[in-house]
Amino acid sequence: MDDAARARDAAREALADVEPEQLREALDARLADAAVTPGVLSLVTARALDPEVDLSGVVDRAAGVQLIYEGLRLTRTVAREEPWVTAPSAADIDADMDILAADVLVSRGFSLLACTDAARPAVDVVRAFGRDQTLRDRDGTDAETAAALDRNLEVDALELAVVAGTTAVGGDPPEELLAYARDLAADCDGEFPPAGRALPDATADRIADISDRAVSATDR
Numbered sequence: 001m002d003d004a005a006r007a008r009d010a011a012r013e014a015l016a017d018v019e020p021e022q023l024r025e026a027l028d029a030r031l032a033d034a035a036v037t038p039g040v041l042s043l044v045t046a047r048a049l050d051p052e053v054d055l056s057g058v059v060d061r062a063a064g065v066q067l068i069y070e071g072l073r074l075t076r077t078v079a080r081e082e083p084w085v086t087a088p089s090a091a092d093i094d095a096d097m098d099i100l101a102a103d104v105l106v107s108r109g110f111s112l113l114a115c116t117d118a119a120r121p122a123v124d125v126v127r128a129f130g131r132d133q134t135l136r137d138r139d140g141t142d143a144e145t146a147a148a149l150d151r152n153l154e155v156d157a158l159e160l161a162v163v164a165g166t167t168a169v170g171g172d173p174p175e176e177l178l179a180y181a182r183d184l185a186a187d188c189d190g191e192f193p194p195a196g197r198a199l200p201d202a203t204a205d206r207i208a209d210i211s212d213r214a215v216s217a218t219d220r
Contacts, residue, residue: 184199
């Protein structure tokens, strides 16, 4: 099984007990076609740092990162489209379902990371998202600034992913690794690749190289 399938299946499994059935089906359909770059990066990071790692012990972290990102991304979409304002009243039910789905995604993601060293960084991601969206909605915010504030979510999601992957094998990510996560997000320009393409092929080698240099620097 490849990392994209692992991350997606773990995220869907984490929602398998959600009720009512209509909500669970809506969540599952959303994850079925979602870009899973954050979840995949968690897995790639853990394996790059420890090639012998048992990924079965990392997939819940990957799922947690993925669910938080997907929930916040959905929240951002609803906030931008304002369906209650722009759509007929008959569409209100769909919009309400999207808000409920976003809440479930984020809360279930938190529950998966709650007992890990990625828990606090996950809280920071949600807080940063709230601040960014508040700033974005202020009068006078120009289009360029608004777009930059929106893109911060992808940056924060990939930083959280490397934190989740690194702490899964017993360490903290060096600053260079966090910077690399930010570079990956910048390359995506606010939109992760489609489901079949999560990360560049050289990502694992780059992460391993960064880790090796960080260890060497610490040993000196």
